[in-house]
Amino acid sequence: MAERVALTPAAAELLRKLTAVHGPLMFHQSGGCCDGSSPMCYPAGEFRTGDSDVHLGDLEVEGIDPVPFWMSAAQFEYWKHTHLTVDVVPGRGSGFSVEAPEGVRFLIRSRLLRN
Amino acid sequence: MARYAAPGDAGSVVSFRSRYDHFIGGEYVAPKRGQYFENSTPVTGQTFTEVARGTAEDVEAALDAAHAAAPDWGRTSATERANILNKMADRIEANLEKIAIAESWENGKACRETLAADIPLAIDHLRYFAGAIRAQEGGISQIDDNTVAYHFHEPLGVVGQIIPWNFPILMAIWKLAPALAAGNAIVLKPAEQTPASIHVLLELVADLLPAGVLNVVNGFGVEAGKPLAQNKRIRKIAFTGETTTGRLIMQYASENLIPVTLELGGKSPNIFFDDVAAQQDAFYDKALEGFAMFALNQGEVCTCPSRALIQGGIYDDFLAQAVKRTEQIKQGHPLDTETMIGAQASNDQLEKILSYIDIGRQEGARILTGGERADLGGELSGGYYMQPTVFEGDNSMRIFQEEIFGPVVSVTRFADYDDAMKIANDTLYGLAAAVWSRDGNITYRAGREIQAGRVFVNNYHTYPAHAAFGGYKQSGIGRENHKMMLDHYQNTKNLMVSYSPDAQGFF
Secondary structure, eight states: OOOOEEEOHHHHHHHHHHHHHHOSEEEEEOOBSTTOSSEEEEETTSSOOOTTEEEEEEEOOTTSOOEEEEEEHHHHHHHTTEEEEEEEEEOOOOTTOTTGGGTEEEEEEEEETTO | OOBOOOTTSTTOSOOOOSEEOEEETTEEEOOTTOOEEEEEOTTTSOEEEEEEOOOHHHHHHHHHHHHHHHHHHHHSOHHHHHHHHHHHHHHHHHTHHHHHHHHHHHHOOOHHHIIIIIHHHHHHHHHHHHHHHHHOOOEEEEEETTEEEEEEEEEOSEEEEEOOSSSHHHHHHHHHHHHHHTTOEEEEEOOTTSOSHHHHHHHHHGGGSOTTSEEEOOSOIIIIIHHHHTOTTOSOEEEESBHHHHHHHHHHHHHHTOOEEEEOOOOOEEEEOGGGGGSOSHHHHHHHHHHHGGGGGGGOOTTOOOEEEEETTTHHHHHHHHHHHHHTOOBOOTTBTTOSBOOOSOHHHHHHHHHHHHHHHHTTOEEEEOOSEEOOOGGGGGSOEEOOEEEEOOTTSHHHHSOOOSSEEEEEEESSHHHHHHHHHOSSEESEEEEEOSOHHHHHHHHHHSOOSEEEESOOSOOOTTSOBOOEETTEESOBSSGGGGGGGEEEEEEEEEOOOSOOSOO
8 A cells, every 4th residue: 555644854753752751652633623634643542443443554753663643434535535744833732632732733734645 | 993902901901810720619729730831812923821731630629629519509499500690691791892802812813703793692692591491391201190200400410521712712601501500510621722711701700600610720631631531520521622532532431431512513515506696685695795604713613614515507606706705804903893804723723724725726626815824914923814715626625525624615516406415415524504595495405405413594603592503423412502402411310209009019
């Protein structure tokens, strides 16, 4: 399968920092209101994935465990033609995502896979 | 045009304190770990106060206070609670300007909206639930001549509520009013983007409530929201936000076997049938305004009409006029009374919107107007402003399927009624929709066929109390803004009573 998800150096650096605090991490892409349409970062296993989710890939970050990236299968149907890059921007707020207290927010940047 | 002075400036109707602690047990208390976080205004990007950074210890203290208060509060009469809600409404009404300006500064939204909608609706909501609880009745079922089943409403006890940042005060009141009316004690966590304005309101009404009935713990989701949502000492959790956090909250709730209510957003279709343009009259003008409603509250509304479906016969003309109407939206300082669109609530929110503009362009959608960050100059250059944006494309594109939560509408055409329904329902969400037509048969049929909890017919963005609000599909569970929300904050107690002196005959 072609690579579906990647991350920027800034996001990798943040994941290293967060892993030191929270242990191994995972992402689940959110949809909907407010802080939605953004990736949520949790301690690995905190969010229970199941048959209704798709595993898009594992983000490789030097020095820490791979970070799996998940999305609901229903949402994936509308996203599957795009490649996702996890980036990070200054910001506030993010549901229960672990980076919020750092004053930053993970963000998805997308490009078309067929290109 | 009038411009309200910025909070804290000479002549301002409101000043924020330099710091806000947690409100626990009827008083302000410092966070156990002594940490605070800066709170900025999206109007200029500048910090204006600092707020307690709550942790599990603070949540536990708030739950202690709530549990201490809940038994007595739950035994107060409906009259007593209704009177308190009415007094809260009166206080807020008497300080409407102050609270509205605080809310605009906090969230970035235009004060035209907070003065005319957010705060008046909050006031009315309190009065509605004051009335609803007075009028609520239990039930009596006569099983047979000697047996009666009585049904009483009893409060759940202590409940948790997690509030979003798009309508910080109104969404808090939507949750507080039914919970208080039903006799529950509350631990509430405001959004970390907008933690301060609720305290401006709280300071005005705190003395009306017994200590511990309403507790507010500030902080981040992961540090304060999670220990609240996961707590064994709440009997229900209410959340407005997005789908992943909604699922996580349900997972936490399943560990404690407690109910949840969730409001999780949408991608609401705004459908314009050909006959809208049968005449160029007041109704046609209203429909054009209805199109432009995507920019209300900077598009940061769960029900934002972010997909516009226009029938082929009027598509070109209607869209051209709708774009013109969009371009007349006045963007400016949120404290100017003529400003129609203010600032996005945070930098990351603006960045997210811009990332969707990018993928929309890549997918081949055309930008008909807007599409850029707006630099309004001067002190506003540090704020987070976005041009109202109209995309034209296809419903399969991601900008038609994801909630951008900004002033961005994605427009497409439909051929006939069936095509409209197919596109409208081709979405994961089902919070709201609108149907615009002069034909009552069309609006009725479409209104029933669209899978959404709220279908507006020939209007948009009206949220009066007594009209149920909530989602189908992935948009959530529960109905707010209506007396039926009382059920989500009450247990049913059945007294099964025999009036027969005779043995039942089994043993």
